[in-house]
Amino acid sequence: MKRFRCGDVVPGCSATFVGGEDDILVGVGEHAVRDHGLVEVPAELVLAVRGALVDA
Structure with missing residues (x-):
C-alpha cells in the first residue's frame, strides 16, 4: 500500500491518494x-509521482 x-x-x-501504485x-x-x-x-509527471510515493 502506497500514498501520494x-x-x-x-x-x-x-x-x-492511497492504494497500489497502478x-x-x-x-x-x-x-x-x-x-x-x-x-x-507528461512522462515527467509520472516520474515525479513515482518518486514521491511513500509507504502508507
Whole structure:
C-alpha cells in the first residue's frame, strides 16, 4: 500500500491518494486532468509521482 500527496509535486494541492501504485497513477492522472487542467499527463509527471510515493 502506497500514498501520494499531490502537494509534494504541485504546491498548494491538498489531494491525497492511497492504494497500489497502478491505482494511484490512474487516480492522479484523472485528478491532473480534472483539477489541474492538463490535457495529457507528461512522462515527467509520472516520474515525479513515482518518486514521491511513500509507504502508507
